[in-house]
Structure formats: structure tokens, C-alpha cells
Amino acid sequence: MFTEEALTAPAQKPPASSSSSSRTNGVHSEEQDLFSEATVELSLDSPLNDRKKKDAVKPSLSAPAASVASSSSKAPSKTLEELEEEESEDKFDLNISVTNPEKVAIFHFLSFSFFKGTSLTMFRSKTFTVRRRFSDFLGLYEKLSEKHSQNGYIVPPPPEKSILGMTKVKVGKEDPSSAEFVERRRAALERYLQRVVCHPSLLQDPDVREFLEKEELPRAVSTQALSGAGFLKMLNKATDAVSKMTIKMNEQDVWFDEKIQDVENEEQHMRKLHVMVESLVNHRKELSGNTAVFAKSVAMLGSSEDNTALSRALSQLAEVEDRIEQLHQEQASNDFFTFSELLADYIRLLGAVKGCFDQRMKAWQRWQDAENMLQKKREAEAKLLWANKPDKLQQAKDEIAEWEAKVTQYEREFERISATVRKEVIRFDKEKARDFKRQIVKYLESLLNSQQQLIKYWEAFLPEAKAIA
Amino acid sequence: NMTSISEDSDKEKMRSVSVDLNNDASLVIDIPDALCERDKVKFTVHTKTTLSSFQKPEFSVPRQHEDFIWLHDTIVETEEYAGFIIPPAPPKPDFEGPREKMHKLGEGESSMTKEEYAKMKQELEAEYLAVFKKTVQVHEVFLQRLSSHPMFRKDRNFQIFLEYDQDLSVRRKNAKEMFGGFFKNMVKSADEVLISGVKEVDEFFEQEKNFLLDYSIKIKDATAKAEKMTRSHKNVADDYNHISGALNNTAADNNTAFKKHLEKCAEVFEKLRKVEDRMASDQELKLTELLRYYTRDIQAAKDLLYRRARALADYENSNKALDKARLKGKDVAQAEENQKQCLQKFDKLSESGKKELTSFKARRVVAFRKNLIEMTELEIKHAKNSVSLLQGSIEILKSN
Numbered sequence: 001m002f003t004e005e006a007l008t009a010p011a012q013k014p015p016a017s018s019s020s021s022s023r024t025n026g027v028h029s030e031e032q033d034l035f036s037e038a039t040v041e042l043s044l045d046s047p048l049n050d051r052k053k054k055d056a057v058k059p060s061l062s063a064p065a066a067s068v069a070s071s072s073s074k075a076p077s078k079t080l081e082e083l084e085e086e087e088s089e090d091k092f093d094l095n096i097s098v099t100n101p102e103k104v105a106i107f108h109f110l111s112f113s114f115f116k117g118t119s120l121t122m123f124r125s126k127t128f129t130v131r132r133r134f135s136d137f138l139g140l141y142e143k144l145s146e147k148h149s150q151n152g153y154i155v156p157p158p159p160e161k162s163i164l165g166m167t168k169v170k171v172g173k174e175d176p177s178s179a180e181f182v183e184r185r186r187a188a189l190e191r192y193l194q195r196v197v198c199h200p201s202l203l204q205d206p207d208v209r210e211f212l213e214k215e216e217l218p219r220a221v222s223t224q225a226l227s228g229a230g231f232l233k234m235l236n237k238a239t240d241a242v243s244k245m246t247i248k249m250n251e252q253d254v255w256f257d258e259k260i261q262d263v264e265n266e267e268q269h270m271r272k273l274h275v276m277v278e279s280l281v282n283h284r285k286e287l288s289g290n291t292a293v294f295a296k297s298v299a300m301l302g303s304s305e306d307n308t309a310l311s312r313a314l315s316q317l318a319e320v321e322d323r324i325e326q327l328h329q330e331q332a333s334n335d336f337f338t339f340s341e342l343l344a345d346y347i348r349l350l351g352a353v354k355g356c357f358d359q360r361m362k363a364w365q366r367w368q369d370a371e372n373m374l375q376k377k378r379e380a381e382a383k384l385l386w387a388n389k390p391d392k393l394q395q396a397k398d399e400i401a402e403w404e405a406k407v408t409q410y411e412r413e414f415e416r417i418s419a420t421v422r423k424e425v426i427r428f429d430k431e432k433a434r435d436f437k438r439q440i441v442k443y444l445e446s447l448l449n450s451q452q453q454l455i456k457y458w459e460a461f462l463p464e465a466k467a468i469a
Numbered sequence: 470n471m472t473s474i475s476e477d478s479d480k481e482k483m484r485s486v487s488v489d490l491n492n493d494a495s496l497v498i499d500i501p502d503a504l505c506e507r508d509k510v511k512f513t514v515h516t517k518t519t520l521s522s523f524q525k526p527e528f529s530v531p532r533q534h535e536d537f538i539w540l541h542d543t544i545v546e547t548e549e550y551a552g553f554i555i556p557p558a559p560p561k562p563d564f565e566g567p568r569e570k571m572h573k574l575g576e577g578e579s580s581m582t583k584e585e586y587a588k589m590k591q592e593l594e595a596e597y598l599a600v601f602k603k604t605v606q607v608h609e610v611f612l613q614r615l616s617s618h619p620m621f622r623k624d625r626n627f628q629i630f631l632e633y634d635q636d637l638s639v640r641r642k643n644a645k646e647m648f649g650g651f652f653k654n655m656v657k658s659a660d661e662v663l664i665s666g667v668k669e670v671d672e673f674f675e676q677e678k679n680f681l682l683d684y685s686i687k688i689k690d691a692t693a694k695a696e697k698m699t700r701s702h703k704n705v706a707d708d709y710n711h712i713s714g715a716l717n718n719t720a721a722d723n724n725t726a727f728k729k730h731l732e733k734c735a736e737v738f739e740k741l742r743k744v745e746d747r748m749a750s751d752q753e754l755k756l757t758e759l760l761r762y763y764t765r766d767i768q769a770a771k772d773l774l775y776r777r778a779r780a781l782a783d784y785e786n787s788n789k790a791l792d793k794a795r796l797k798g799k800d801v802a803q804a805e806e807n808q809k810q811c812l813q814k815f816d817k818l819s820e821s822g823k824k825e826l827t828s829f830k831a832r833r834v835v836a837f838r839k840n841l842i843e844m845t846e847l848e849i850k851h852a853k854n855s856v857s858l859l860q861g862s863i864e865i866l867k868s869n
Binding site for chain 2 (some may be wrong): 016031130263265266269270276277279280282284286287290291293294297298300301303305307309310313314315364429432433436437440441444445447448451452454455458459461462465468469
């Protein structure tokens, strides 16, 4: 049923309906359409890019490979440039949208379907739709997080669970707040998926492909609610970890130190900004409500007015105010979806970034612990030599060799994760700037539209006012 | 803390409810400026006249709000004005809002940045000025209603108010003792019952009664709802302000290309705030103030009906007294005289009342027309400003 819908929709969409969507990667959704289509369009897909992308991404699926080892800390500035260059060339063509939330009465879960049009050769068909539950999305996150977080990748966090919101929907309440909840969740899931597929490494992950393609997914079990509290714990760990770092400061470490501080600051600012935008959403909703109430009151006044022309003008004024109320409603929705949710997403994402730094610290700690253990083993060997216990000596030598290997391994892993984190943060910063710019423009455009409508309404009313006699 | 305004072109637009009240060149009154010391506002009442009843052709006097109230009350108490709609007294200057803000500003000074403090101070001054302008306007209109009325303009106390170059406070105190506010102190709720209870034979007054009773409820409601709407609008403007500040703070800590976008966005919100603020306050000045004023004016019209209803009740009582006297055969002449006077009074009230209520209708329609047009034109102007502001900013952001 929705497959048909899905297939026809991309054909209808005009290719360049807005210049911004073809230049930047990100959301371009149709207005007034629940089943809005998300377009992630970057540059053209070419075999050269494909191959280069595949090469660059391979290391994420297997053990540290040669290509990554070259980007060690030996020549930091050069590596950084290379990394940045690689980033700018990672482009692909993939449309994703999350549409058609429907409540399946029997099983009481919200099922989302999404369709994609893609020209990526790795996918089997061009356009297809699958149905997924919210817990499937959480399950996907769990899997990705398990695999990639420890390597320093920024795994986008999924939307939060909401017991209250979901209960209302389950109970079958057909009221505006539950419709709002469904829309909010749908939009959040769409953004979540877009971020996942935007990530060059995650896109290659077989779990992601399975999620996007497979007809029926095995039910995800034990999906821990990624609550606000859970995230907070993660954030605190990262900042604590940085303060524990006592190895000598080299250029790389200064970069990380400054970065984590920047992330901290930015997160604080975003939280404050988010609070204010939420206030705006509420006040705008209030304004909408008060305008509606005022409109009714003016209509009453008009009906009571005994001068015919004035009576007519007042009822026209009531109609204008009614239309303005609609504008305010729509604007409140824009305030929320375009601005407020953007900030909420990034607050969570910055949490994920901190998580990366945390992972790096863990790797460092592992390395340090191994160094300490090696030291202990060497001391133990020295003691044995002095005590002259030849039989135990061999064991000690074996252990030393074991720990020497571990130290080397952990040191390499630490360097690898450092490089990944660095690359990820650069990619993240770029994406964030693009995202914000696009959303800010979209938001301002919504305000612009609103004001233009306002002019129309008032200009239509002016002759009515002048007609009073 | 002194604020003063002087003649400026804004004043024309400010006079939201006075419609062509200064037509007659023989007596022209305005309030060209006012001083605000703490809470006390000192209005400068300026008069230009060709009437010989005044000592000079042009003069100015300082007056306080209480002086206006005194003048209003003396007019209300004057029997011969019972058949007129008495222009409603101007409300007391209410600086509660700005005062509260000033308090908050003082308390929060230490926790704010210099920019935030300066911005808040600016807002506070603007709000103060808005309240100030409104109160000057409403006091001015009161005087102009009096000067444009054929009977009130000749009132002795009105002349004293305009001319007397000494402090009026002594007179005010005496007046209070003399009248004791007898009309004013009557329970207002009795009005409704009395007016509705009157058996009306006159079609005109029957219609007027029904109209005024209904309209007064509706316009009071509309005023309250308009006030709520304007408050919400101002809250939105406030939020724009806070968002702008937060964006600037975020930009300050940022060292990437992102910084520019944030700063630009902060700038847009700051400018939008100004426009939204103007939209809200213009709507308030043109629409809410209009509704407020006519709520008071409708009440003044109802008061006229009340006085007439009382006169009718008096007349009916005098009829009953005459019948009783005739029955008893005692004090008949006196009762007849009383009845005649009651009838005369009632007829006089009815005649002038009809004229007043008719011209009131016309005045109301003209005022509504003027204000609705002006409000609409202003809203269009502000929306157009928003549009060009937003278009410009979107251009810049897209091109970066």
C-alpha cells in the first residue's frame, strides 16, 4: 500500500525546487506534508568516489589496516590536511524519508515506513519501503554503538523514549497532542536516520544496510532507554577522564584538551539557547490561542454593533484575526521543528562527541595500565634475577614479552582512536555548520512567509476599514 | 528619574481616540509636554483661545492627575449636566510595569553582562516612554472632549482648570468636603437593575438601553482579550531578545566559520524583536486603547441613561404623591408643582440625552474607522519591514 505511494512521490518532486538543497546535504522537506521526503543530495555519484570511499572506510569493519597506520602522529599537520581533504570528497546520493506512521491496532506499536531512492550500487534495488518499529531504531543504535563507539566514532544518538507520549497513542487517544507526539517522533527518527547514512563509515555497516533493506527485522530485545540521565553520566565521565590525563602534553593532546573544552562550552550554550527557544514556542502557542479568543470577542462585538458598516468591518476584523491565529500556529510548529528540535538534537550529539573523547581516554588508560603492568613485570624479573630462581625466570620473561606486545598494541590503538576522533570531530564540525546554516535559513524563510501572508491579510482588510461610514 | 516629551510629529499618530476634537479655533487645548518625577506626572496644559471669558489669548499651566479627577467630578456633580454624556475621567498613570522591570534590572545588574544590562535598560526606557505617551494622550483627550462640547466649554470650573496659575490642590480638598462624591459613591450595580427595570415608552431609549447594556459587556470583554493578546505578543518579542543574546554568547565562544552564522542570526533576531515590539505596541495603541476608551465612554452613556431613569422614577413617584395629596386634600399645590418640575427635568434629560446619544454613535463610528485604518496601515508597514529584513538576511546567509 505505501510502496506505491513511495514510488510515485520521488517522481513528482521537482529536481531543483530550492537551490539550497542541491548544494548542501540535508533536509529538504515539502511543506504541509506529513509524508515529507528527505533529500540528502551532495555531489554526483561517480565510480571514482565510490572506490575511494570504500577504501577509506574499510578500516572500520576490520582490525587496524595499513592505510590508517600511515596517519599516525608522526606528521600531524600533514595528516590533518589529508583528513580534511578526504572528508570533503566523501559524497554520495541517498534519499531517505520516514513516512506513514501508523498504529497497528493488534500489536500496539508504532510502525514507520520509509522509502529511499538511491543510486548507490551497494543497495539491491532503487526504491523500496520497509516498516520499522521504534524499538528497531533503538536496536540499530545499540548495535552501532557497540561496534563503533569504542573506535572513536561519533554514533548519532536516537530520539528519546517517551512513556507518556506512547501510552496516549496506545490508548487510542485521538487528540492533537498525540498527533503532535507522533509527528515529533517521526521527524526525529527521520533526522536520526539521515545522520546515520550521512556518516561515511556507518553507511557501510551491514547492520545499517539490513535495517534499511530487510523486510522483517528480528525483534530487538533489551533496548535500554537512552534516557537523559544515561547521557549525563556519559558526559561527566568524559570531562573527568580528561582531567586525569597526566602524560606529557604534546601538540596532539593540546588539540584534544581545547576541543573537549569547546564541546563543553558549546553544549552549555546550546542548552541555554534551547530553553529560550522552547519559551518562544510556548509563547507563540499562547499568542495563537489568545488571538483566537480575541477574534471571537471581536465577532461578538461586531454583532452587537448597531452601525451596519462598522459591524461589518468588525466581523471582517474577526476573520483576519482568525487567519492570523493560523499563522501563529504554523509558526509555532516551525519554531519547534526547525529550531528547537535542531538544538535538542545537537545537545544529544555533543553528548555523543564527548563520548568519543571518553573512549579515547579509556584507550589511553588501557595503554597506561599496560605500561604499569609491564613495569611491574620487569621489576618482578629483576627481583627473580637477584634471588636467583631460574625456573621462574622464563615465566617472567614470557610475561614481559606478553605485556610488551600489549603495550605496543594499546599504544597503536590509542593513536588510531585519536586519529579517528580527530577526523570525526572535524567532520562533525563541518556537518554541524552546514546543518545549522540550512536550518536557520529554513527558519528565516518560514518567518518570511508568515510576514508575507500577514501583509496580504491586512491589505485585504484595509478597504473594509475605509468603507466604514 | 525625569522624563519629558515635547511636541513631535508622533503626537498626531498618538491621539488614538480623539477624532477632530480640536476643530473649533476659538478654544484649542493640548498637552505639549509633561514631566515625570518618580510617580508624579506634571502635565503642561496649553490653551489658545479667542473667547473673551478668558483673561489671555494663550497660556499654559501645570496640572497633576488629581486635578483632572477633580474637574471630572465637579462636572459629574453638576445637576444641569445630567442630560449629557460626561467625558470619562482619564485613568491614573500606571507605571507599575516599568517600575517592576526597573526593580528587576537593579537586582540582576551584577549577574548580567554589560551588553545585556544596556539592552534591558533600553527596553525599560522604551516601555516607560510608551506608558508615558499613553497617559498624556488620554488626559489630553479628556480636556478636548470638554472644549469641543457646547456646554462644557463654558463651565466655570473648566475655565479655572485651564487658567488658574496657582496650585489647584486647595480647591480640590474643599470640593471633596463639599460634595462628598454623592453621585459617584452610589452603588454602580444598582444602575443595571434600575435601567433595565424602567418601563420604556420611548422607542429610541428602549433601543439605546438594549444596545448599551449588551455592547458594554462585549466591549469590556474585547478589551480584556485584546490586552491578553498584546501581552503574548510582547512575550514573543522578549523571547527574540533572549534568543539573540544567547546566540551572541554562543558565537563569542566559537572560533570556526560557524561563528559568523551565529552572529548574523543573532542580529536578525535583534532586529525582528524591534519590529515585533512595534507591531505589538501599535496594535495596543490603536486597537486596545480604542477599546479601553470606548468601554469607559459606553459607561458614561449608561450613566446618562441611569440619571434619566432616576428622573423617570422621581416623576413616577411625584405622580403617586400627587394622587395621595389629592386624596387627602392636603398640600395639593405643592405636589402639583413638584410633579411639574419632575416632568420638566425628565423631559429635559430625555431631549438632551437623545442628542447626546446620537452624536455619541457618530463619534464612536468615526473613531473606530480612523483607528482601524491607522492600525492596519501600521501593521502593513511593520510587516513589510520584517520582510525586507528577513530577505536581506537570508540572502547574506545563503551567499556565505
